[in-house]
């Protein structure tokens with residue numbers, strides 16, 4: 292028997308009384324996209340979709356759901372890759388997409404305050420027009436800021452600037468019990484008690500629903516140049532990364548990519564990549580106040596690469612080249628997806644020094660299981676995106692192979708002192724591997740924290756950890 296109440300007419304009446312009839316969607320009025328996320332491995336439609344417009348509405352709904360034991364899940368753009376925004380127990384889905392206003396840019400405190408449904412691309416463009424930079428740069432620009440905070444999204448610029456959590460100063464959150472709290476604020480430093488704001492970031496919508504965020508911004512660097520460097524092979528490419536970092540001038544981004552994935556992206560976009568003659572590439576970006584400063588930074592890097600298997604150095608500084616390279620990089624995931632019938636992914640992170648070993652291990656598994664496996668990743672921070680492709684396999688064989696490969700991949704990552712997820716989160720799809728990675732005491736603490744915030748376990752239950760245990 293379900294732990295949760297099935298929604299009935301009186302619940303719908305209540306929801307309509309809070310937000311009005313038009314923003315309570317049921318049955319066929321709910322677009323089927325809301326039954327899955329971008330990877331589409333985990334599927335279930337919510338019983339009702341609420342298009343929330345403010346924190347007060349969410350607060351009333353949360354208090355009611357807590358009292359009546361109705362499951363609730365917050366939803367941004369649904370671009371997640373681990374099933375975290377899927378209503379696996381049915382119930383209420385609260386979409387934050389209509390809460391999409393940029394509320395304030397405070398140039399004295401260098402903060403921007405936004406509602407959670409603002410898209411990353413909208414925020415990036417807005418601050419950039421005013422000569423500021425919001426540094427987190429995950430690949431999917433149509434994700435919401437609320438989703439980025441809830442997953443502690445990483446992205447391309449993490450090497451130099453860090454990840455989403457490094458840019459969240461304050462949050463307004465509706466707790467699972469319905470109270471509205473403000474955590475953190477515009478202050479730069481804060482040693483006042485437990486870091487509850489920090490706990491909220493990356494909690495995948497299990498501890499509260501973010502209804503406002505105060506984010507740190509930086510002055511926009513005047514110039515930025517990318518370098519595309521073909522290498523003799525993947526070992527030389529990844530082997531160069533630590534040497535590049537040792538120049539002490541930290542690049543903004545260090546991505547590695549292989550020819551196969553570049554060819555997929557070319558085909559998917561119908562656009563030529565500047566070079567695809569080599570098996571392996573590094574894509575580096577440097578930013579700074581002037582072209583001279585950037586050139587001074589990358590000259591020693593060019594020397595290092597040429598001395599260690601680099602074959603050429605293509606400077607990506609024209610708009611045309613920037614578009615060709617970065618649009619391809621941003622399309623890798625979609626391009627791989629487009630090259631097969633179905634895929635599953637893992638985004639393990641290992642210490643940077645073990646990245647090449649991890650990539651090689653995927654080659655071994657590819658041979659052993661005779662399955663197409665592709666990867667690319669953030670070489671600067673050890674985060675590897677690995678995709679298993681189903682192609683024409685039967686459902687049964689695909690699942691057997693996929694599960695066996697994942698078991699081996701995660702075991703390998705753990706022996707290399709890695710973690711299940713570098714940036715996509717645990718959601719529902721990776722619960723089993725998170726449980727294998729973490730010691731019982733950590734899992735028990737995670738469950739206990741969840742229970743303190745959410746006594747009846749109604750907000751996004753069974754994500755990150757299985758609560759039935």
Ligand SMILES: Cc1cc2nc3c(=O)[nH]c(=O)nc-3n(C[C@H](O)[C@H](O)[C@H](O)COP(=O)(O)OP(=O)(O)OC[C@H]3O[C@@H](n4cnc5c(N)ncnc54)[C@H](O)[C@@H]3O)c2cc1C
Pocket residue numbers: 328329364365366367368369370371372375376387407428429430431433434435436437438439440441442443444445446447495496497499500501502621624625714715751
């Ligand atoms: C092509 C592609 C590239 C990607 N590249 C990257 C990348 O480089 N780096 C990276 O980190 N991720 C990447 N992702 C994954 C995805 O974009 C991120 O996880 C993103 O942060 C999800 O945001 P969203 O608005 O789509 O959230 P959703 O998918 O809707 O939700 C994700 C989680 O956040 C919770 N949530 C959403 N809004 C709120 C809120 N207001 N309050 C509380 N919880 C909330 C949901 O309940 C769910 O648990 C990529 C995805 C795709 C498809």
